[in-house]
Structures are given as structure tokens and as C-alpha cells.
Amino acid sequence: MHKFFEEPKKSCPVPFADLCMGNCMYRPRINCKTYQRSELICPQGSKINHFGIVLDGILKAVDQTVNGDELCHAYFEKNDIFPELLYFSGKKYYTYSLVAAKKSTVAWIPVEVLEEMLERDSLLMYSLLLYISRRGLKDQLYLNCLNxxxxxxxxxxxxxxxxxxxxxxxxxxxxxxxxxxxxxxxxxxxxxxxxxxxxxxxxxxxxxxxxxxxxxxxxxxxx
Missing domain, CATH: 1.10.10.10 (Winged helix-like DNA-binding domain superfamily/Winged helix DNA-binding domain)
Structure with missing residues (x-):
């Protein structure tokens, strides 16, 4: 276990998104699609079949209040991935609607493909852990701002x-x-x-x- 985490640290500045997109073996199984501003990408309740990587633009996770107002839970910017927290916590369906806040391009990776990539590549797994940790810190940062x-x-x-x-x-x-x-x-x-x-x-x-x-x-x- 110690070796698994120590070896990747020496060469882990490469972002998780870049490691995924630079994998020649799996690149043909990654599909890229561009969305226009305000376009609905994944409605709330849709099944999670793919992981997404934002290549350009920005997406937002939104919900509707009882009054019909839009409530934004999170933004996904360039090199962000989604919906990793939902999927790895056992959720199989989107708990929010995913919308393009600006014209955006997303790389879609089937969940079974990414799971295989993570199983084969310890550096990729470590990079994902770093990404999730840093995103968690950012989310906590915005919450603490309210103090x-x-x-x-x-x-x-x-x-x-x-x-x-x-x-x-x-x-x-x-x-x-x-x-x-x-x-x-x-x-x-x-x-x-x-x-x-x-x-x-x-x-x-x-x-x-x-x-x-x-x-x-x-x-x-x-x-």
C-alpha cells in the first residue's frame, strides 16, 4: 500500500484530465461533444453511464426551488471531471441537472472504461485522488467564505x-x-x-x- 502511493508522487504534477486524454490506448473510446450556452446536458434523474471531462467552457449543476428559482450547486470548469462524487459514493443517477453555463466542450468516457483505466494505472488513480481532494478543499473554501x-x-x-x-x-x-x-x-x-x-x-x-x-x-x- 505504501509503495502504491509513494511512486506516483514523484511524477504527479500532470492533471488527471491530461492523463486521461493523453492515454493512446483508450483515446478512441472517448467521445467529445460541444454544447451551446444554456443547453441541458444531463437532466436530473438520468443514469450515470459516462464520466465527463470539461475541455473548454464551464458547466453548472442546478436544481429548482419550490418557487421555480434556479439553485446552482457547483460549477465545472476546464479540466474538471464529473460526476465522480456521485458515482463513487454509490449514486447511479444524477441528483442535479447539468447545464452548459457557456459554450462548452466535454469529453465523455464510459464508466466501465474509466474503471478499467484506474485499475491498470496507479498514477492515474493517484492523480484522481489528488483531484478529488483539491476539489473538496475548494468546495469547503467557498462554504467557509460565508463566515x-x-x-x-x-x-x-x-x-x-x-x-x-x-x-x-x-x-x-x-x-x-x-x-x-x-x-x-x-x-x-x-x-x-x-x-x-x-x-x-x-x-x-x-x-x-x-x-x-x-x-x-x-x-x-x-x-
Whole structure:
């Protein structure tokens, strides 16, 4: 058991999605499909026959409240996989509806194919465990943001947390501020205003979808 986990660590920076898509043996059994914005991909209650990997765009897991309002449970961005938590916890059917939040391309892998891949390749299994662990940390991060009252504190907590999960000089931002606003449970306009103000004050610089952290210690002092 010890050997199983020690050997892959030496060469595990490759994301799970890249390992799957780069497997020449199974690549012909992976089917790619593009979906338009707002297109329903998997309705709630449909059977889980495939795992999906987001190659481009972003998907959202949604449900309807008793009042008919849309409730978003999660987003799946580039290199995210789904519905691994449902499947490996014993669920055989989608408990939410999967919708394309933007034009998106998904690689579909039959569940029996991925199970065979994981059984044959210990590095792939280890990479999947890393992915699931990091996704769990991100989900917990967004939940813990609700403990902070101000938008600035939630932004700071999110940046510090993302930097802890994937250490580096940059933090990758979601495809749109609306998505980040939903994740932090704030309005998009308020988030945009606070981000601009914090950038002017020298906490970070935003270039496209990359946030370059200028002073993580200053951010930590708010928390």
C-alpha cells in the first residue's frame, strides 16, 4: 500500500484530465461533444453511464426551488471531471441537472472504461485522488467564505485559500465575475467594485483570468 502511493508522487504534477486524454490506448473510446450556452446536458434523474471531462467552457449543476428559482450547486470548469462524487459514493443517477453555463466542450468516457483505466494505472488513480481532494478543499473554501461578513474579507479568504491549495504567484479566476460572485454569495457589481479597489490598493493585479498576488501577508491580516 505504501509503495502504491509513494511512486506516483514523484511524477504527479500532470492533471488527471491530461492523463486521461493523453492515454493512446483508450483515446478512441472517448467521445467529445460541444454544447451551446444554456443547453441541458444531463437532466436530473438520468443514469450515470459516462464520466465527463470539461475541455473548454464551464458547466453548472442546478436544481429548482419550490418557487421555480434556479439553485446552482457547483460549477465545472476546464479540466474538471464529473460526476465522480456521485458515482463513487454509490449514486447511479444524477441528483442535479447539468447545464452548459457557456459554450462548452466535454469529453465523455464510459464508466466501465474509466474503471478499467484506474485499475491498470496507479498514477492515474493517484492523480484522481489528488483531484478529488483539491476539489473538496475548494468546495469547503467557498462554504467557509460565508463566515465573513464583508465582500473584501470573502475575497481575501478566497485568494489565501486558493493559494494554499495550489501554491504559486497566481490564482486562476473563473471564466466570469458572475460565477465568482455566485460562489462567494455576493452581487456581481459589488464584487467588481471591490476587486478594482483592492487592485488599486496593491493587493494583487488581474490580467485576464490570472490574478497575480502582490502581498499575501496583507490579505491574511484581514482574516
Amino acid at each position: 465573513y461578513q464583508t465582500i473584501r474579507e470573502r475575497i481575501a479568504y478566497w485568494i489565501v485559500g486558493m493559494n494554499d491549495i495550489v501554491p504559486g504567484e497566481t490564482v486562476h479566476m473563473p471564466l466570469s465575475q458572475s460565477i465568482l460572485a455566485n460562489m462567494l454569495h455576493v452581487s456581481r457589481s459589488s464584487l467588481n467594485q471591490e476587486l478594482k479597489m483592492m487592485e488599486r490598493e496593491g493587493y494583487f493585479k488581474i490580467r485576464g483570468q490570472e490574478m497575480y498576488i502582490e502581498n499575501v501577508e496583507r490579505l491574511q491580516e484581514m482574516l
